[in-house]
Amino acid sequence: MPRRSSLLSGTLVAGAMLLTTLGLGGVAMSAGTPASSGAATASLATGHTAHTMDMAMAASTATSADDPDGDGYIPANPPVTGVSPSTQDPPHRYFHEFQANCSVTHTAPDDPIVFPQQPGKSHDHTFLGNTTTNANSTTASLAAGGTTxxxxxxxSGYWMPSLFNGAQKILPVGPQTIYYKAGVTDYTSVRPFPKGLRFVVGSPMQTADEFRHHPGFVEGWECGDSYFNVAFPTNCPNRADVQLNIRFQAPSCWDGKYLDTPDHKAHMAYPVVKPGTNDNVCPADHPVAVPMIEFKMAFPVNGDLSQAKLASGPSYSFHYDFFNAWDDATLKALVDHCVVGGLQCDARGYDQTHPEAGAALDANYELP
Known part of the structure; x- marks a missing residue:
């Protein structure tokens, strides 16, 4: 593992080179807007440029209650040690998942992972789940907040770049589907996320080719019968039952050491294929199997999407953030019952095709 000082130095050098190449400084963003607003809050191009530059420099200024020294490393307490990637092949089950159904709460140009304690520095994000998520959010503040x-x-806090169609902000309506799945073949080895784990999936700076070949790419932008799109479909069927959709998967192997790292990715990894098999296993340097999150977002827009754009830039700049603030016992009950148990569960942890298995949560979606 590289020393902290070397990785941090490399981050700062990369940021300096990027600033020199662009010949630009930071750009201030406008204040956040409530979820009901339909107007763009800032230039999309300006927001993308500022976010691109500042992401490379974030490690030099990222201080928070969770990371008081601002070096970008947040150690797990306690760390998970003595784990080897599981190569077991348990009895096949078609499903090993449950859903977290969460609605949009608000929008704001904040990102407590990339830009902690720096309100207004990010491009505009659409937030789901925790109702209090903002630039100042910490593990403790999220635990004290409400949720949709x-x-x-x-x-937990979930967020992604806001979608605009022209000047109109398009927000998902109602509970969205956030899957928690097994990303490895040995679904019985999956364990809950540690409290405070956070990471970024994808990048606002990725190219169209990088987006298409990203390990988290599932079916790209979907609309009607059109799938695997890197660009927004130029013509979605203009029908009430048609929405623009995207599905994108997160890494599901953790290093067991850090809740966050300076690039917000290095502590996580995607599974790899075990040589000579079709089995997905965690790599040796990220041996801890955790749930694989899959965003399945539906945006109520169709028809002509030639003016559609993300706050982070073009369609292929899609990415999202996750900040774990689950109640530990509730998350463990769902992971054990649904993922380890090989079931296809709803948000209660109930699989309607296996009613004999019961549910992990009661009718109020709480521990019984």
Whole structure:
């Protein structure tokens, strides 16, 4: 593992080179807007440029209650040690998942992972789940907040770049589907996320080719019968039952050491294929199997999408952030019952095709 000083130095050098190449400084962003607003809050191009530059420099200024020294490393307490990637092949089950159904709460140009304690520095984000997520959010503040997720125990923060169609901000309506799945073949080895784990999936700076070949790419932008799109479909069927959709998967192997790292990615990894098999296993340097999050977002827009754009830039700049603030016991009950148990569960942890298995949560989506 590289020394902290070397990785941090490399981050700062990369940022300096990027600033020199662009010949630009930081650009101030406008204040956040409530979820009901339909107007763009800032130039999309300006927001993308500022975010691109500042992401490279974030490690030099990222201080928070969770990371008081601002070096970008947040150690797990306790760390998970003595784990080897599981190569077991348990009995095949078609499903090993449950849903976290969470609604949009608000929008704001904040990002407590990339730009902690720096309100207004990010491009505009659409937030789901925790109702209090903002630039100042910490593990403790999220735990004390409310949630729009069906399970009251899920106070996690989920966010993604806001979608605009022309000048109109398009927000998902109602509970969205956030899957928690097994990303490895040995679904019985998956364990819950540690409290405070956070990471970024994808990048606002990725190219169209990088987006298409990203390990988290599932079916790209979907609309009607059109799938695997890197660009927004130029013509979605203009029908009430048609929405623009995207599905994108997160890494599901953790290093067991850090809740965050300076690039907000290095502590996480995607599974790899075990040589000579079709089995997905965690790599040796990220041996801890955790749930694989899959965003499945539906945006109520169709028809002509030639003016559609993300706050972070073009369609292929899609990415999202996750900040774990689940109640530990609730998350463990769902992971054990649904993922380890090989079931296809709803937000209660109930699989309607296996009613004999019961549910992990009660009718109020709480522990019984």
């Amino acid at each position: 997720c069906k399970a009251p125990g899920d106070k």
